[in-house]
Amino acid sequence: MTDLGKLSARIVTACALMTACAGFGAAWSQDLGVNARMLAAARAGDETGVARALAEGASVNARNRLGETVLIIALKNDKAALAQRMIDAGTDVNLAAVNGVTPLMAAAHAGMLDASKALIARGADVSAVDRIQKTAMTYAAGQGNTAIVQLLLVSGVDVNALYAHDLTALMWAAGYGKTDTAKALLAAGARPELKDDRGKTALDIAREGSFADTIKLLETARAP
Secondary structure, eight states, rough: OHHHHHHHHHHHHHHHHHHHHHHHHHHHHHHHHHHHHHHHHTTTHHHHHHHHHTTOOOOOBBBTTTTTTHHHHHHHTOOOOHHHHHHHTTTTOOOOOOOOHHHHHHHHTTTTTHHHHHHTTTOOOOOOOOOOOOOOOHHHHHTHHHHHHHHHHHHTTTTTTOOOOGGOOHHHHHHTTTTHHHHHHHTTOOOTTTOTSSSSHHHHHHTTTTTTHHHHHHHHOOOO
């Protein structure tokens, strides 16, 4: 092959590579665009917009700069139908945000019982811990979401499990004056005599917050 022929072959090869790269770049850019549109729709609570983006090829596990999927965004904003859509679409139910918050933690904090059931049915980790050492149980107990606390218990969470600073779910409920939740935990076998790393019981913690009803409940539970 002459030098001119070799040069021509190289030019043809380079053009082919450039065309291929351009096509890849366009597809990559399009994927980024549809994912961004889907996340924006989720923030706006626009289920139709999310569905349109999914139909156009958006990833069910696309995440925003906080690492939140559409599923987590929906749960944080009490959008039950959108959350269920993303669960059904196959979003990874254990994919946490940058702060370690999982979909189940978000649902537990928001008090979304049906979503919590759906997540657990799809294999959500009931014992996952976020970056501030909280779990679905501590979020649910602290918020007074009794039904979710009970769901977590029947899903295998130990009623007397120790969390950060040796706090129990009962202590979390007591610390926020969630009397009904504390009552449910006691009924499930929570031990009121356990102490945190400061040496305080759930009753001590309730007293710190001056939660009269919770104090009364825990005083009765402590009585012989």
